[in-house]
Amino acid sequence: MRIIHSADWQIGKVFKQFGAKEETLRQARLSAIERLGVHARENGVRHVLVAGDVYDSEAPCAHTLRAPIERMKTFGDVHWHLLPGNHDPHRPEGVWDRVAQLGVPENIHLHLSPIPATLDENAALLPAPLLRKSEFDDITAWMDAASTPPGALRIGLAHGSVVDFGSGGEASNPIDPTRAAKAHLDYLALGDWHRTLQVGAKTWYAGTPEPDRTGGQEQGTALLVDIAGPGAPPSITRLVTGTYRWVTRSERFDDEEASADLDRRLREEPDLSRLVLRLKLEGSLPLAAYGAFRRRMIDLDAAVFDLDLDEASLAARPTLADLEAIDFDGVLRRSADRLKKIVDDSSAAPDLRRRAEEALVELYLRVAGAVREEAA
Incomplete structure (x- = not known):
């Protein structure tokens, strides 16, 4: 199976320090979504996993709320799987309820509960959405006992900081770095850290598709992930998505x-x-x-x-x-x-x-x- 792993879009991010250039940088984050769609088509990918922080805040304006949805709509043959992160947690009547009320198309999937979802007949997605900005317990722990069809790939999707990662993440939200092994995952797609980083053989941070700070990732990337079959180590290829x-x-x-x-x-x-x-x-x-x-x-x-x-x-x-x-x-x-x-x-x-x-x-x-x- 082949998927694209992305995270930390943070649509609507403010760049006031750039003055008149701010809007250009905000638009670049939307352009990164279009590049992800192009990469998906060029590489025969049907599923793009977004590991949290689709939006930069819990209360985006109406235009900002719709902007990423409209970009994803134009790639109707690609399925986009969106997960709440610490910038946009799933709260009652919050940003994700507003998105759902828009009536998203069939190719956009909102994973708002820790419930296994079917990617195709050979793969299941185990999402771990954040319901608040900061959690003290590991929200991926449920994956260990999650039931999926026999022989299906098990792919985890979460947003947080692996426990031995120090202060690298933006929120506490601890994630066991050995979760992939404990939950028999074939791949664990993580978000929160704005640099591409391998945590283990089957666990990666994608990094941000468009950088937002100096001293971090120089250019935006996503990960093209190939999994030959259950238990096989994933093959990872970095895809350039950033403008700046x-x-x-x-x-x-x-x-x-x-x-x-x-x-x-x-x-x-x-x-x-x-x-x-x-x-x-x-x-x-x-x-x-x-x-x-x-x-x-x-x-x-x-x-x-x-x-x-x-x-x-x-x-x-x-x-x-x-x-x-x-x-x-x-x-x-x-x-x-x-x-x-x-x-x-x-x-x-x-x-x-x-x-x-x-x-x-x-x-x-x-x-x-x-x-x-x-x-x-």
Whole structure:
């Protein structure tokens, strides 16, 4: 049997920190559903399992409620199996009752109770929906004694954190990492962790189909799962579903070449305009090199989808040549000297040193710009 395992769509997620770009990221999460449908058709898959957090909240607006349903409708030959997670638990008159009231088509299945469901004549689905945001007991425990047809594949679907996983999940909701073995499952499809992760031979987190944070999964994925038969180990293939790549880089600068090398490497990233980049920098640069670095960052900011630049630990350290370029012996040079003394004074307050450093850089850039204009 072949299925696609997905999770953590979180439709309606807010990205206020991105300002005018927020709606673009929200739409990308819907586009990921369409890619899942395309992957299903291209790979001959009839069942897509979504392991919780279809919605980002329990109270989505009417448009957000309908949007994923409409995308799934267009793939009528694919069966979509949806499970409540900790962001969208199944409560009375909650989000899932609202979805049911819409009258979902026959190819969309809401698994709102821990009851075995038939995928086909050779496979049964054992869902473990969340009825509240946080559970203290393992909601997959019932699977151990669940009855399924003889010879049928047993596939579990749950949302939570495996018990030895530490603080990786968003809610407590413990799940025994050996549940697949205890319940004789041929595959356990998990959601909650936003990275693709193998927990055991037959237990996987799919990761999110569209990333939502830096420092996590760089690109959205789902899992194509092939199961030859009962007891056979599943074969897993990662499928790319995401539009944007969320990349975090930490770099240290000690000279101009390091800055130029970083720029070259970033320019080699695929689909630069779809890159959400968090760049953390440390080290120091001479003023001239720092000026060149700033110009590169302005260009890079225009090239990528979004640039979050953290240069709090990157210092501009003026050389004698830098100071000579400002003014050989005039009021600007004397101002530069005073600023440099503050920058070099380790006993000065960090904020004061940083402001002096910024002022020195700005002074250098203004003078350098004026010199270039005169030369032109």
